[in-house]
Amino acid sequence: MKVFTFSEARQQFSAVLDCAQTEGSVRVTRRDGRVFVIQPLDSTLAAASSPLDVDGVDLGVRGDELVEFIREGRRQ
Secondary structure, eight states: OEEEEHHHHHHTHHHHHHHHHHHSOEEEEOTTSOEEEEOOOOHHHHHHTOTTOOOOOOOOOOHHHHHHHHHHHHHO
C-alpha cells in the first residue's frame, strides 16, 4: 500500500486517486499521527445505495388534474 503525507496527497490528489484505483487503497498520514485510507468504491454498490432511488407510485391522476389540485390549494 502506497503511503502519502497529507501535504503530498493535497498537492497530488489526482495521483493519489489514480494510485488508489490501481493498487486498491492508499494511506494518507498527518503530522499528528492520524492515518486515513482512500480506496475506490465499487460502482455497482454506489449506484444501488442512493436514498433517492425509490419506486414511483401510480395515483391514477392525470397531469391536468394534478395542476388543478395545486391551484385549488393555493386559492385557499
